[in-house]
Amino acid sequence: MNLETYKFAAESNQWWAIMPELMLGGLALALLVLEMILPKKDHRIIPVFSIIGQLAVLAGLIINYRTPFLGDETFSHLLKHTAEGQFMRVFFVVCSMLVTGLGILGLSRQTLPRVEFFHIVLVVTAAMMLLVQSNHFVMFFVSLETITVGFYILVSYIRSNPLSLEAGLKYLISGALSSAILLFGIVLLYGAAGKSQADSMQFGQLRAYLAGTPGDFVASIGVVFVLCGVAFKVGAVPFQIWIPDVYQGAPTPVTAFLAVASKAAGVSVLLLLVRGVFAPYSHIVLPVLVVMTAATILFGNVAALGQQNVKRLIGLSGISHAGYLMLGVIASLTIPAAVNAVYFYLFVYLLASFAVFGVMTHLAGTDDTDQQLDYYGDLAKENPLLAGVLAVGLGSLAGIPPLAGFIGKLFVFIAAYKAGLFWLLAIAIVGVVISIYYYFGWIKAAFFPVWQVPLAEGETDPRPPRKPVSRSLAVTLGALALASVALGFWQAPITEWLAALH
Amino acid sequence: MSNSLFYFFAALTLLSAGAVVFLRNAVAAALSFFVSLCCTGVLFVMLDAYLLAFMLILVYAGAVVALFLFIIMLLDMQGGTRKPFTKASMVASAIAGALLLVGVGVFAKHSEFAATAATLPADSSFSTDLKVYGASLFTTYLLPVQVIGFLLLIAMLGVIVLSKRFDGAEDIQ
Structure with missing residues (x-):
């Protein structure tokens, strides 16, 4: 270490470049301080304060969308600010605002500490934003672990419910295993590259090493291990075992966070690795991804068919969405435009998923894990708004024209067609057809009266009582549904936004 | 030796x-x-x-x-006492183990091994000295260290949230 090194480190630490992440971290700390200094009756404003703060961060991100740091590597090459990174930062802040909103609603039915929930959501979001911009395996692993540890806590948050604790334990064990595999892969890559590069943990230099030695034994195993670790986060087969139980046991807002933000982070990282560092090893990456994608699409859809619990249903159907996204990732290896199709799909998936999760959170009773399909009976008659939002959200997830989900799938499928992935495309289309069955089963449950077994003497109705919809929830859900419809007709805002930085 | x-x-x-x-x-x-x-x-x-x-x-x-x-x-x-393995799980793990062996074998057959230590360039800046280690933590790896600070904070919060007695929601009904 000499003066030059220090000087370089000091100059490359551009704190302005990660202002949104810093602000989210500061906001998270401010929430804890507020809880300490505010009188107990005012504690309900803390999550509202969190949402307002996130709105400010979001506004700042959108105003500075063309960041002067674009293409730069800061923090001693630990971060690289890319166009995709900018898009995903906006994506994650939107996610975290919606999760905070759902968290207010979901936690109001539980006697649990609250502020910590909103705090952890903010920290996890900031870590996700750093993850998609990382350019070095140390940064990559540290942000990924921050996300995972945050989720361990969030998943088991309803500690009075045994299923939530079980979900937390299952997520902890399988998550630790996948982190270990990922870390082992990173270490093997580092060991293979050794001192042939100045810093072989850095993506650019590791890629240079891999390009020079296309058949290295240790590096090949490292690549496969890292892919396995990321596939766990995405929830791709054969790393999907944790999904049904964890999705059911986690509080519904956390399920939404896992389903949308965690999956999006995984897919974004997969794109980053497969198109960047591992590009010279596509002869190994490609077959692994193709087999995983085919299995993921089929497994997700077939397993979701028989589900009666809607949280399990949406978890298993989420596996198939991971499969469609991975199809786009594979296509992006030959057709660069497929990257934009994947990001468009992610955004559409966010809108539709949060519409559905909003309805689920509102309808859930005190026992958050007990959300049966039957409980949706007669929803359309009692509350047309919720039923309408549910129908739009599920229709968009199923990919029914003219909703946005259809366009999202269309973009990915066109990219796959252009890339010549005909077999995978055929499997994906079969998957979509299967998915229509269970998504419409859910819509049917909400729109048509379900015959109920008459209650026996002394038996109570297991269905949670329906409460009136608050104005803020109605506005949010209405906006999500409207956006899902509007993007089906007019995709220019998102596509232009994606193209803006290229 | x-x-x-x-x-x-x-x-x-x-x-x-x-x-x-x-x-x-x-x-x-x-x-x-x-x-x-x-x-x-x-x-x-x-x-x-x-x-x-x-x-x-x-x-x-x-x-x-x-x-x-x-x-x-x-x-x-x-x-x-441990439950004895069922026949199905034994067959499944045998197949999985065999597949793993085949996979590693295929990789090993089609790939070359990296250069040995002798051909690698000697790098004088590399050291496992405590001073160098500390300096790089506060220069090159400053940002990850900060993020780990947040990781430890939420881990601590998690322990408190999941284990401390909570008397009920007096703030929100």
């Missing part, structure tokens, strides 16, 4: 790691884990990585294994 020492301690590491998995007695398993960590520490010493060896012994062998032993004694988990 150095080579034979390496093989001796590497074998001991693997043996004791195997013992962690196969020993029925929890205390004996934890102690074999301790042996395995110490042998890994010796391997680090032979690579001149004294700092790593020291931290491994201090943090893992010292703190983590002691914690394991505390918990084993607190919960009084002595032995216990």
Whole structure:
């Protein structure tokens, strides 16, 4: 270490470049301080304060969308600010605002500490934003672990419910295993590259090493291990075992966070690795991804068919969405435009998923894990708004024209067609057809009266009582549904936004 | 000499790691884990990585294994009986193991092994000195260190949230 090194480190630490992440971290700390200094009756404003703060961060991100740091590597090459990174930062802040909103609603039915929930959501979001911009395996692993540890806590948050604790334990064990595999892969890559590069943990230099030695034994195993670790986060087969139980046991807002933000982070990282560092090893990456994608699409859809619990249903159907996204990732290896199709799909998936999760959170009773399909009976008659939002959200997830989900799938499928992935495309289309069955089963449950077994003497109705919809929830859900419809007709805002930085 | 020492301690590491998995007695398993960590520490010493060896012994062998032993004694988990493996799970794991072997074999057949240490350029800036280690933590790896600060904060919060007694929501009804 000499003066030059220090000087370089000091100059490359551009704190302005990660202002949104810093602000989210500061906001998270401010929430804890507020809880300490505010009188107990005012504690309900803390999550509202969190949402307002996130709105400010979001506004700042959108105003500075063309960041002067674009293409730069800061923090001693630990971060690289890319166009995709900018898009995903906006994506994650939107996610975290919606999760905070759902968290207010979901936690109001539980006697649990609250502020910590909103705090952890903010920290996890900031870590996700750093993850998609990382350019070095140390940064990559540290942000990924921050996300995972945050989720361990969030998943088991309803500690009075045994299923939530079980979900937390299952997520902890399988998550630790996948982190270990990922870390082992990173270490093997580092060991293979050794001192042939100045810093072989850095993506650019590791890629240079891999390009020079296309058949290295240790590096090949490292690549496969890292892919396995990321596939766990995405929830791709054969790393999907944790999904049904964890999705059911986690509080519904956390399920939404896992389903949308965690999956999006995984897919974004997969794109980053497969198109960047591992590009010279596509002869190994490609077959692994193709087999995983085919299995993921089929497994997700077939397993979701028989589900009666809607949280399990949406978890298993989420596996198939991971499969469609991975199809786009594979296509992006030959057709660069497929990257934009994947990001468009992610955004559409966010809108539709949060519409559905909003309805689920509102309808859930005190026992958050007990959300049966039957409980949706007669929803359309009692509350047309919720039923309408549910129908739009599920229709968009199923990919029914003219909703946005259809366009999202269309973009990915066109990219796959252009890339010549005909077999995978055929499997994906079969998957979509299967998915229509269970998504419409859910819509049917909400729109048509379900015959109920008459209650026996002394038996109570297991269905949670329906409460009136608050104005803020109605506005949010209405906006999500409207956006899902509007993007089906007019995709220019998102596509232009994606193209803006290229 | 150095080579034979390496093989001796590497074998001991693997043996004791195997013992962690196969020993029925929890205390004996934890102690074999301790042996395995110490042998890994010796391997680090032979690579001149004294700092790593020291931290491994201090943090893992010292703190983590002691914690394991505390918990084993607190919960009084002595032995216990394991359910015999079913035929299906044995067949499945045999197939999985065979596939893994085939996979590694295929990789090994079609790939070359990286250059040996002799051909690598000598790098004088590399050192496992505590001073260099500390300096790089506060220069190159400053941002990850900050993020780890947040990680530890939420881990601590998580322990509090999941274990502390909570008297009910007086703030929101």
